[in-house]
Amino acid sequence: MTRVIQGKFHLALSLCLLLIGSLVSGTSMANMPILKGIGGDFSLRSSKGGEVRLSDFSDKVVMMFFGYTNCADICPTTMAHISQLMNQLPSESRERIQVLFISIDSDYDTPKHLNKYLSYFDPSFIGLVDEREKIDEVAALFKADYTKLAEEKVTTEYKKLSLEDSKAPKRQGYLYSHTAKIFVLDGKQRVRGFFYTGTPIDEMRQQIESLL
DSSP: OHHHHHHHHHHHHHHHHHHHHHHHHHHHHHHSOOOTTOOOOOEEEETTSSEEEGGGGTTSEEEEEEEOTTOSSHHHHHHHHHHHHHHHSOHHHHTTEEEEEEESOTTTOOHHHHHHHHHTTOTTOEEEEOOHHHHHHHHHHTTOOEEEOOSSOEEOTTOSSOOSOTTSOOOEEOOEEEOOOEEEEOTTSOEEEEEOTTSOHHHHHHHHHHHO
8 A cells, every 4th residue: 555655646746747847848938939920031132242041040049130230329239239148158059049130221231331340249140131122021021110211311420330431431321210129030930039139138048048
């Protein structure tokens, strides 16, 4: 009888442990659920040369941001925030993550210009740009709203990060209003959630590592 009771006890204990494990696992997965009706594959010109598809990074977690190099505040702040996160990750984790910066300013940004801009934050970051129609298609896929604020160009003299020679005449560019979301995609290109500049680094790291 004692052995039967002990057997039932161990069985009950094992079931409890399995239940607790499943609850913990479920909570972790629930932190970044698969978001339906957003995202999809696309191809754009790369700052590293040639053209790339989102599916080229199918084995990696992708952090993707829509912005432009003439942005005076949120874009450089966001890239610096992501760079800070990447610097805190071990090298084996960084190799399984790709950061993509999609320029919404195809009038000003070129692949070469994007490469120079992103190299200030992390040389592994890839910039993407193309014709306006293709950028609009990608933005629509991800519901990444942006708007050109005016048709008149303005000076870029006072932006936080200048890539131009200080003695060269200042170029002019358009101003845009755009989403501040950092889109997080898993290795199957499924959107799993969003980060922002205000998202704590520790929280971002925990969420990213749960997808690796």
